[in-house]
Amino acid sequence: MKKENIKNSGSLLNWIDYRLPIISMLKHSAVDYPTPKNLNYWWNFGSLAGFFLLVQIITGIILSMHYTAHVDHAFSSIEHIMRNVNHGWLIRYVHMNGASFFFIVVYIHIFRGLYYGSYKAPRELLWWLGIIILLLMMATAFMGYVLPWGQMSFWGATVITNLFSAIPLIGESIVQWLWGGYSVDNPTLSRFYTLHFLLPFLIVGVVILHIVALHTHGSNNPLGIDRKGPQDSIPFHPYYTVKDFFGLGVALTIFFSVVFFAPDYLGHPDNYVPADPLKTPAHIVPEWYFLPFYAILRAIPDKLGGVIAMFSAIFVLFLLPWLDTSKVRSATFRPIYKILFWIFAIDAIILGWIGSKPAEGTYIIIGRLATSYYFLHFLILMPLLGYFEKTKPLPSSISKPVLAE
């Protein structure tokens, strides 16, 4: 280290770093940063999420240069972007599908954490910060979907803001406060635009905290055991930069296949009809990434109860580090949890499918069963499993997995 300093003492980077240690900070956290040597490809999704956040911010700032947040102009300004602005269609399709891919990547990232027990001590706050990012993402995505001022924008905004009217006594006043009037209208659109612009930067702030918390105790790993010494780590660069870049290449191939060949596949055609406050479309469906929560909302035959259940579905994640009583992190060594994890994953997919269906007949029954199981998994099975599950023996270190012993 000392030798290196002398060698580079004349360089400009060194001069800057001596006064403002950004280069050594970067080196510390993205180059030399010791990382468990056994991370698999499921660990790619954190950096992918960061990449898609960046894509959303860049394309979003560009779209804001051409978009007009006014009920009379919003819809036509989107058409202006699609038809007139140079490459506007590309930038908007990247932004639209970028939101979907951001959610895909983050959901996989969360399920990775669930499988390998990444929320357990000492990573509880890291997990909490992640859930806060998810909540901010949901708010941002919802308000972004309102901006084109199509039929789905308008009625989605109406339905979601009306959720707050379920609150006893003050609900009605809260909704009027959110709207800035007696219905979703120009004041609503213009504040949603402001907040849609603001929240991503809050997300960046929480992401920084998320990374600080991550780097305090380092990444979890597929074995879920702590590193015993330097022999269990490898530097982040080049090993994981290369791995992340490879994963990025695969992700971008899939992403741009959708952007170029099926850009409206994940959206809803009704949103290409201008908003009409006098006519609700036959099927109101939220964007796909809200469907499981939408199914939970509709599963409860009570207005307030449904809203509470929907929000609880996310807030229960905050309690997970304590609801999971098992001392073993990775599902690799938890034979029963491994099965329950996959049942839970399937349950979440069923909820998403139910959310896309009309609330009638057997869909209601399936939705209620799936919702019950969702909470059963977190509130009953996770706490009990820690006491009854017989876990497999853990390897003594990352370098010496069980098989080698």
Added chain:
Amino acid sequence: MTINRKNKSKGRRNFIHQASGALGAIAVVSAGWPLVDQMNPSKDVEALSKIEVDLTELAEGKSKTVMWRGKPLFIKHRTNEEIVEANNVKIEDLPDPQTDKERVKNPKYLVLVGVCTHLGCVPASDKGEYKGWFCPCHGSHYDTSGRIRKGPAPTNLEIPPYVFTDDNTILVG
């Protein structure tokens, strides 16, 4: 033998580094171009960049101002005296030498971009020492051919590209 293989593998490694660096640079530039180009004039703006102007109603000695690409366009139906005056100037005396013939398609009609070539203000017509235009911002005087005669402006008032589609109609742009 070992050294040879080492050198060979070092060469291959450099090649891979440079090739992936070059590909990365191409990727960044091609992804970046749409992000830069989106700020250029959009299709609807480009579509408005040509206008047609009807001159039938424009009486001799009068001028009219129309908007073209967000700027004023001066169209002056000049009197005979004004045309003669514009032609009688000694070319050597002009800061930006140009004959009147070079500046018109039909000497009766003078078509100018009404933006002072100094710093972009709009000159007032029939004002100034040369009976052409006078810029109130920094005092540039233009003559009846729109040429700079006195003041800080470096060049004559700009002539937009235009054609006469018939005797009384011009297409600008």
